Amino acid sequence: MPDVEGGASVRSQGHDSVNRYSDALRVFRERVSSKVTKIRELPTGRVSTAFDGGDASYDNPVIIDMVPEEDSVPQTSVLPTSNDTEYDDLISQAEEWKQRHCDANLHEVCFTTTRFIAGLFDEQGGMLNMDHMGIRLFVPPGAIEGEAKLIYMYIAKDLQYMPSIDLTQARVGPTIFCGPQGIGFLERVILSYEHCANIDDASTKLVPMFTSSRPNENLDYKSLDEEEDVLVIKRRGRCSILISHFTGFSSIATSTSPDLPAEIYMNLVVYSSLVQATATRMILRLYFVHKTADAIQMVACEEESINGVKRTPFTTWSFKTNLDATSLLEIENNWTTRNPKLTIPADTLRENLYVTKSYMLLKRDTIIENSLVGSVHVTQAGQSDDLKETLHILAQENEDKMIKRKAIPMRSSVLLKQPLRRTLKELLDPDGLVDWRMFAHELELDDMIPKLEKQKHGSPTYELLNTWEATRSRNDAEDWLHLQQIFEKIGRKDAVTEILKAKSEMNYVELDCSKK
Template sequence: MEEDYNQTDVTPYFTPYSCANCECCLAVEGSGIVLLVSCVLIAFFLFAVLPPLIAIFHRRRKSRPHKENSESQIQDLNDLETVELNSNVLQRETGNVNEGYLYVETECEIINKDSAFRTCIEKAEVWKSALTSTNYDQNAFCLPYFRAGIFDKRGGSLTFEEAGITLLIPPGAIQQPTPQLIYIYLHNGNQNSLGITSNMMATSPVVFCGPSGMKFNERVLLSYQHCANIINNNVELITLRTETEPDQIPNFYNLSDDNDSLTLVKGNTVTLMLPHFTGHTTVVQCEQESVPIVQEKWLDLMLFSSQMQEDEYYLQVRLYCSNQTPDARYLILEDERLLNGSMCSPTTPFLFAHVSDLTVLLNPEGDWTVTGGKTKQVISRKCLIENVRVPCVYLLEYDKDKMVTSTKCRVHVTQDEREESHGKIIDVLVKTQKSAEPEKVPNTRLVRRRLLLPYPLRESIRKKLDVPNTLGKDWKHLAYSIGYDDCIHQWEDQLRKGLIFSPTNELLNIWESTRSGDEKHDLEEILEIFKNMERLDVLSDITSLNLTV
């Protein structure tokens, strides 16, 4: 018999509401109420309580410079190079593109350290190919650590002013018939990776000029700064050369081994006369035949801090002890730009002797304390000798329940605990800042500059002054006039050996590389020099050309 589904009583399957007195049903109903209340509480927590907690945590984490994060962030500076391309920042770095003097990159990127140099070269080549103007002395390509320009037979100069580096190409020096892309690359790693021997102390930047190996008809001029203490010591600076590229492991040797080069030292300026492009640096020797020699160099103590924002109660203070040279300052400012740091004290000079470590003691004032209580730190002599660019880091904090809008502290730097002659006390003040404003400095310089004295005029002056004069009114008098009379014997020696043919040309190169840049003033200066030399024939040559400035 078939079952009639239409007549089947289905009431028993739907009787939950018909058994109100059933204990099982009462339990189910109670569980539903509990579940509903739980959902309401969870929703209240998610939408009313959790967001403020997340905001507080984020603010604390942003403001607190954890030690492990700080160390890794500082270490990243040695692994990465940032191409700073914020338009406001570039006003200081590369000027205004509308001035026609400089080229400004406009996109932001991170360059891996292993490929930084190659990337700069590739970008410079693209810039060169896109350049339509043949007025090369008013165009230059600029990136952090890198400057480039185009040069032809007329020569010119390329200046890396922030790093204190100048490269001058004399007229007629370039052998190639076509314009050449020439660059300066500032090594931005630590000196300990350069293979400098342990008995030498780094006192200058490591500068690469290129294309590497490029040869010239006449020696080019490269100048940079050193920080060796040469006033009270009989210090002999040693210039090193490497034939390697900037992205290769260098192999340095003494430049004095090359008879075709010349090193001149005046004050804190090192000037090299070079027949071809390579990499260079200058050091002092701290040991000779196993006998230690106490050598000194000047350091800059530079203090930076993290930004102190409102409602933040953690602060990081970073002390750099670097060479007192423009390039070292430039590299530290680039590092601090990555860290968004602020200089919190004027730069302080420090005379460092290579024989011992430096001791740093930080004493915070008021409610600030040093995290971990470690107020004393030691910077090893090895790091200072090699000019390792890693700061001494302090983490400060205060009670979050108190309102603090500034911090004061005192940093005491000593060597061998000789406070009288080897100690420096630096007062630090950091105030609350709502936002960090980029430094805006108007651009008043030319990275790529023409030579004031054209080639025909230089040739005329050379022919007149290279010939010995019985009254001493020759190239030696010119050397005296520009302050290089103590280097005359070096040129005389190279003349005897047939290594140079015109000391006058090299003296004119030195004058061109050190002139002010105000062409009207510079022209008056060179006229005054030859007037004092009583060389009316040279004065006549200059005035007859009617140089326009």
């Protein structure tokens, strides 16, 4: 964030608050006096993860808009600077990690940073989980043959690595590079990630995309819908793609009609600078964030790096991609702001994973109590309804509302082992009254049935089991029960018997291992 918000206001808490902000504003005026937009990178903090290998890097540069009035706060939108070597550097580190862990238990270790994860995979398969970003990569049993291979995912944050869009489109999901680039598999692997396109809206179409280029090359994205060897599952808030080789992937939302805009979901949340008991100024930052875990995670990293304090929950808002948005701050008691109304251009919201707008608040000298009561209203032109968030801020609440990091990327094993998969394939693949098609129906994958019927190679049952496993809850007991109930519902007692048998054998093995 700009110096006026995150630098002096947070890190110099021992100085007088008025002098602190005066110094910050002076620095900022010097930066914008030339009328040229400048970029400032935040200091990089490095935190080791709980898993073997890697550091988490929380560097989040932002672009600063010029500020016409003396006491206005810079308005910011996400436009990270390019780092052409980051991708290759992380791969090199992962390769070195591989050499150190070639004799380790493949299913328990991984190399991970905030936006990169790598693990070793053999014929048993497994999953790379970046649940803090809503992303999973599932490698089914039998997809890899021969010696263990290093498999990895890289989540790009630079706009230059993302698909280009026009006025009828919007970016709606993470940009993910899977590697090694071009590697093929004997069975389709599944990449599953979140998106924020409102696919329930008739004017909005979700378009998953791919590029054969690496992040540091010229990127040419194409629609995955046009690829014959790829299966795409589009659901509300999540997209899963079944692929036979690795490349780069992303998603956009596009309008189905020139007269109607596409619609996406965004989260709105308010953060602030730390508020001391003697503070006379405060920064409120309003974030417009894609309703996807990866975008929310980037905001959390941004605020954590400047000791930001979360003031409201994440609230979902439906955004039409052709209309500017307006935010209005109303203060009810002892604080004032010079510019309560801010405009967020539609193209900025369409192009960025998140956008920040900031308010500078001044405290009246005659007020002793250090609290703030107010509300933030957000509207789009032509919409009668607006979104309102109420603010109740006290200085003593700072500690409780500090950002806390939770989920960590990890490598996990396959739940359904190969023997059970083969048995279920033998039971369900042959055509019958209750075959794999009924299984697909219970998984709400009816749209996959025609595609699976046309494929000349591979097992429809395998594809369905892989899809189920790639998106399961990862609570093993609940997932076993869920699968059992599906086959009970369609009357396949033979499949239920095999599932209970496999579950019993797995529990016995786990119990035996725990005794050792």
